[in-house]
Amino acid sequence: MIWNQAMECMPREELDQLQLSRLKETVSRVYSSVPAYRAKMDEAGIKPQDINTLADLKYLPFLTKQDFRDNYPFGLLAVPMRDVVRIQSSSGTTGKPTVAAYTRNDIENWAEVMARALTGAGATPDSVIQVTWGYGLFTGGLGAHYGAEKIGAAVLPASGGNTRRQIMLMHDYGTTLLGCTPSYALVMYEEFLRSGLNRSEFRFKSGLFGAEPWSENMRKEIESKWEIDAYDVYGMTELIGPGVASECACKNGLHLAEDHFLAEIIDPDSGEVLPYGERGELVITSLTKEALPLVRYRTRDLTRILREPCACGRTHARIEKILGRSDDMLIIRGVNVFPSMVESILLQIPGIEPQYQLVVDRVNNLDRLEVQVEVSEKTFSDEVRRLEELEARITRELDSGLGVSVKVRLVEPRSIARSEGKAKRIIDNR
Amino acid sequence: MAKQISVFLENKAGRLAHVTRVLGDAQVNIRALSIADTSDFGILRLIVNDPDKAYRILKEQGFTVSQTEVIAVLLPDRPGSLASVLERMAEENINIEYLYAFLGTKDGDALIIFKVEDMERAKEAFDKQGIRFIDEKSLYEL
Known part of the structure; x- marks a missing residue:
């Protein structure tokens, strides 16, 4: 199903035209209304009138997380506060929170892209959509909520937490579509098993999952356990919230809402735009945002762009499932390790739950990666020998899969902090 | 058992x-x-x-x-009784995964808990030696 046929299936040439005109408009607007942008552009010796093709984008300076910090809280706003109708922000775990501000049109466009994402995941006006992303300053809950209402579905604004109650709501109110983090979908599954309820009494058919990177094997795990279709949605506070890109029924990359966002892939080290098809850092330029326009925002997320036509009929380019953030990447004795790679390997070992945590230490000047894996009922044996065999097997698989030797430690279930919001996968003690 | x-x-x-x-x-x-x-x-x-x-x-x-499932047997609480049982099991080639023992039953017996690979063969071996099994009910009520 496609929410907005006219936009999502717009012929490529028309889409390029639309992007170019919106890009020019955005660049002019930030140059005239945001002193920080004007200073950056002046320093780079570029004026808005120098942007005449989409390829000219590469001459514009980047915007980074640091710019958000330097201009905290409202320095990047391109409109007066009287035009702002909503402020959201990130959790600010790494310092000051990142602020997102919205005009009425911004809220409308956000609901639009989330309506597309939910429709891609199977939502219709008949759906009952349970949103367990947090409501509040975090963009997940309200973003999904407005998208669901726009479709005309019935929304359950459950917000996060109280897993037992989530299962009760899901069962009693006939939830057909769930929106949450992928790791929480599995936490909910464990609770469903504990509840003793019968799966046939649920109407649950599909889920839209996001707010943390997750692997293809994690998708298989969620789909086979819950017997649903699991779709990925991408976004971040700085960009608008969730809905920047989302999967269609083909589950082969996430369609970017290209009428609202322009994507580039750069080499994270040199900042150079990479040739088509290569993996690198995703850089996003907003095309319609009014309150907080972004020109070449460095997301630090690693992916590549796929422009081949998609079988679903949408013409918008796709980004590959996000492998991880460049800041989630661990460098262990020179080898790049992403939590999603560990997850993917663990899921290939029968009986292993994708509940894991990576602990990095430096011992005698050498990096040591410990992978803590929960022992499930399925893998538990009362014989030490068998548990040691399991430990050895996991170690072997991870060593060869990651290309770096790891120490595996078996831990009790639920001893790894479970995500009501986002899973904490890495503890770096270096 | x-x-x-x-x-x-x-x-x-x-x-x-x-x-x-x-x-x-x-x-x-x-x-x-x-x-x-x-x-x-x-x-x-x-x-x-x-x-x-x-x-x-x-x-x-x-x-x-x-x-x-484990096997619980009662042995006389005196020197050498565990040894003779284990020797018999070794002769029969019965592999023991682990065992543990405790005292303090009222008749002065020692209770031994065995986990073996092949429970049936172990039981036969114990039967042949006339070793007393303790049934579940009396074990839990000890």
Whole structure:
């Protein structure tokens, strides 16, 4: 199903035209209304009138997380506060929170892209959509909520937490579509098993999952356990919230809402735009945002762009499932390790739950990666020998899969902090 | 045959205290226990008065727990009696995964809990030697 046929299936040439005109408009607007942008552009010796093709984008300076910090809280706003109708922000775990501000049109466009994402995941006006992303300053809950209402579905604004109650709501109110983090979908599954309820009494058919990177094997795990279709949605506070890109029924990359966002892939080290098809850092330029326009925002997320036509009929380019953030990447004795790679390997070992945590230490000047894996009922044996065999097997698989030797430690279930919001996968003690 | 409760424990302060407190609060009485440990984790093995209840309670509390069939036999509490049983098992080529023992039964017997690969063959071997099995009910009521 496609929410907005006219936009999502717009012929490529028309889409390029639309992007170019919106890009020019955005660049002019930030140059005239945001002193920080004007200073950056002046320093780079570029004026808005120098942007005449989409390829000219590469001459514009980047915007980074640091710019958000330097201009905290409202320095990047391109409109007066009287035009702002909503402020959201990130959790600010790494310092000051990142602020997102919205005009009425911004809220409308956000609901639009989330309506597309939910429709891609199977939502219709008949759906009952349970949103367990947090409501509040975090963009997940309200973003999904407005998208669901726009479709005309019935929304359950459950917000996060109280897993037992989530299962009760899901069962009693006939939830057909769930929106949450992928790791929480599995936490909910464990609770469903504990509840003793019968799966046939649920109407649950599909889920839209996001707010943390997750692997293809994690998708298989969620789909086979819950017997649903699991779709990925991408976004971040700085960009608008969730809905920047989302999967269609083909589950082969996430369609970017290209009428609202322009994507580039750069080499994270040199900042150079990479040739088509290569993996690198995703850089996003907003095309319609009014309150907080972004020109070449460095997301630090690693992916590549796929422009081949998609079988679903949408013409918008796709980004590959996000492998991880460049800041989630661990460098262990020179080898790049992403939590999603560990997850993917663990899921290939029968009986292993994708509940894991990576602990990095430096011992005698050498990096040591410990992978803590929960022992499930399925893998538990009362014989030490068998548990040691399991430990050895996991170690072997991870060593060869990651290309770096790891120490595996078996831990009790639920001893790894479970995500009501986002899973904490890495503890770096270096 | 008897039901043994096995619990996975991380090597972390307070874990054993937690398990035993959970069982204590549920009025489950421990008859015998042993702990197998490695540097990272331990396996607590328990004979209790109500294995089904213990299993349920521990599971509810989020422990990784399993029920295992073990053999419980009574041996005379005197020098050499365990040795002669083990020698017989060695002759029959019965591999023992683990065993643990405890005293204090009213008749001055020692109770030995065996986990072997082949339970049936072990039982035959014990039968041949006239070793007394203890039935489940009296084991839990010891």
